[in-house]
Amino acid sequence: MVQDYNVESVGKAFDLLMAVARNPGAGVTELARKTGLTKSRAYRLLHTMEQRQIVKRTSDGTYGLGDAMLILGITASSQTDMIRLATPILEDLCQRVNETVQLRTIDGTEAICIAKAEPSRDLRVHANVGRRRPLYAGSPKCLLAFQSSRFIEECVPLTPAAITNNTPRTRGAILQELTRIRRQGYCISRGEVSDHQVSCAAPVRTISASVVATVHTVAPAFRTGDSELEHIIRLTTDAAHRLSSALGWTGDA
Amino acid sequence: MVQDYNVESVGKAFDLLMAVARNPGAGVTELARKTGLTKSRAYRLLHTMEQRQIVKRTSDGTYGLGDAMLILGITASSQTDMIRLATPILEDLCQRVNETVQLRTIDGTEAICIAKAEPSRDLRVHANVGRRRPLYAGSPKCLLAFQSSRFIEECVPLTPAAITNNTPRTRGAILQELTRIRRQGYCISRGEVSDHQVSCAAPVRTISASVVATVHTVAPAFRTGDSELEHIIRLTTDAAHRLSSALGWTGDA
DNA sequence: GTTAAACGTTTCATCTAGTAAAACAAGTAT
DNA sequence: ATACTTGTTTTACTAGATGAAACGTTTAAC
Numbered sequence: 234m235v236q237d238y239n240v241e242s243v244g245k246a247f248d249l250l251m252a253v254a255r256n257p258g259a260g261v262t263e264l265a266r267k268t269g270l271t272k273s274r275a276y277r278l279l280h281t282m283e284q285r286q287i288v289k290r291t292s293d294g295t296y297g298l299g300d301a302m303l304i305l306g307i308t309a310s311s312q313t314d315m316i317r318l319a320t321p322i323l324e325d326l327c328q329r330v331n332e333t334v335q336l337r338t339i340d341g342t343e344a345i346c347i348a349k350a351e352p353s354r355d356l357r358v359h360a361n362v363g364r365r366r367p368l369y370a371g372s373p374k375c376l377l378a379f380q381s382s383r384f385i386e387e388c389v390p391l392t393p394a395a396i397t398n399n400t401p402r403t404r405g406a407i408l409q410e411l412t413r414i415r416r417q418g419y420c421i422s423r424g425e426v427s428d429h430q431v432s433c434a435a436p437v438r439t440i441s442a443s444v445v446a447t448v449h450t451v452a453p454a455f456r457t458g459d460s461e462l463e464h465i466i467r468l469t470t471d472a473a474h475r476l477s478s479a480l481g482w483t484g485d486a
Numbered sequence: 487m488v489q490d491y492n493v494e495s496v497g498k499a500f501d502l503l504m505a506v507a508r509n510p511g512a513g514v515t516e517l518a519r520k521t522g523l524t525k526s527r528a529y530r531l532l533h534t535m536e537q538r539q540i541v542k543r544t545s546d547g548t549y550g551l552g553d554a555m556l557i558l559g560i561t562a563s564s565q566t567d568m569i570r571l572a573t574p575i576l577e578d579l580c581q582r583v584n585e586t587v588q589l590r591t592i593d594g595t596e597a598i599c600i601a602k603a604e605p606s607r608d609l610r611v612h613a614n615v616g617r618r619r620p621l622y623a624g625s626p627k628c629l630l631a632f633q634s635s636r637f638i639e640e641c642v643p644l645t646p647a648a649i650t651n652n653t654p655r656t657r658g659a660i661l662q663e664l665t666r667i668r669r670q671g672y673c674i675s676r677g678e679v680s681d682h683q684v685s686c687a688a689p690v691r692t693i694s695a696s697v698v699a700t701v702h703t704v705a706p707a708f709r710t711g712d713s714e715l716e717h718i719i720r721l722t723t724d725a726a727h728r729l730s731s732a733l734g735w736t737g738d739a
Numbered sequence: 740g741t742t743a744a745a746c747g748t749t750t751c752a753t754c755t756a757g758t759a760a761a762a763c764a765a766g767t768a769t
Numbered sequence: 770a771t772a773c774t775t776g777t778t779t780t781a782c783t784a785g786a787t788g789a790a791a792c793g794t795t796t797a798a799c
Binding site: 242244250251254255297303304305308313316347361 | 491492493495496497499500503504507508510529530531533534535537538540550551552553554555556557558559560561562563564565566568569591593598600606614615616617
């Protein structure tokens, strides 16, 4: 093995670490299965990471991310362009629409919220950094719509779970919606994930023009009529554009 | 090597990862030196981590944390008790004192801000999650004061760098202050780190009674007279107590 | 303008150190 | 009571990671 600078067990350790992050509450056997590792190998690697506080065992023998990961992750946030550039843009958008806004990206086959801004008004939608959502329902569809067709095939299940009444029930209907999102350049979701909630999402592109994140505005339905929604769409897509430019994107709509 | 479930290269990889987090802008050689690894070993491990987006190289050949760390870290934040429990307490404290508050912990020989809350008033102190500060000056001293004497010895330099006029200049003076902080149970810092800025810090204890974090309130000096400061001290120490209890601490002052 | 030091990169023979497999104990459901 | 789980431990084997030393380039020194 010449010229391949790869330390296998280190790679596997990180595979395992990702699996721990994506499957909270899993034990050795399940994690080994998810990563395709031998049970004993997974066991040793987890032990090693536990010693360094990278992962920690809960009392019931399942694994979660450890304290050292917290520090590493916080440092990563402050070093990453995406977050650094997005924060002021999100705060500005939040102030303009006076609603909760978030930034989401893809991890595995899920959308994950990586940053947010909330207005100080009393009644607002609550957002959680770190929360994961399936990609095939509600405004996360915007993130999915701009990925490769192979990835889309993989993410949209044959029989989508019905999350609320407004969720499209068939695979075909979802794929059709994705096409429409691509065409119009943003995504509106009315009560798909949660009743009485409207959200608008717009894609963030990087220098290579691929969509790496989406900007979302989420608002209570009762105070979001057509004209308010127009306003939200304009400002949200605009914020996504500004972030794209900051990330080096040079294309146009 | 019987009964030692430790995969050495994985351990070293994480040592290296910590070094990358703590020394942004360092290259292979420097990172190898900091971790005590061979240059070629460090090189291969970094390559491995780069492939998985755990670290990334900047154009000038130095390393930083990569995109995968961002996801892992955000997930860690949302899974960690400390952050989950602290967030509402910080927000409550922030609202009561109407000033910027933060939560800090120790990483290596530095204090790092791991959470914050800012009031919406126009003039406020700005805080950055992820920012690092030396432990021996200003309100971070509160975090240092409650550590083991061996650790303290290690952190307080023989000739402390003067940060502003109000920084104690000698090792002895700093050690003396640490004793006072331990005695009174909190720490006040007037213009030590930045002129025109007052801060108050109080220790957060965990179930084992060790101090794992500190709650800080930072305010502009011009609007913080003695009576306001009294108020801040009371609320800050109270918030630290509430967080300690939430973490399982059962002792008393 | 020459020299020297420092850096990232590459190679390769050596042998440590990580691995797979299988057996184990402890628990849980049937 | 039995048959699955689960996490844990052992062992022999050799794949694969390692240290050292050399390489070409860049940066600093004088």
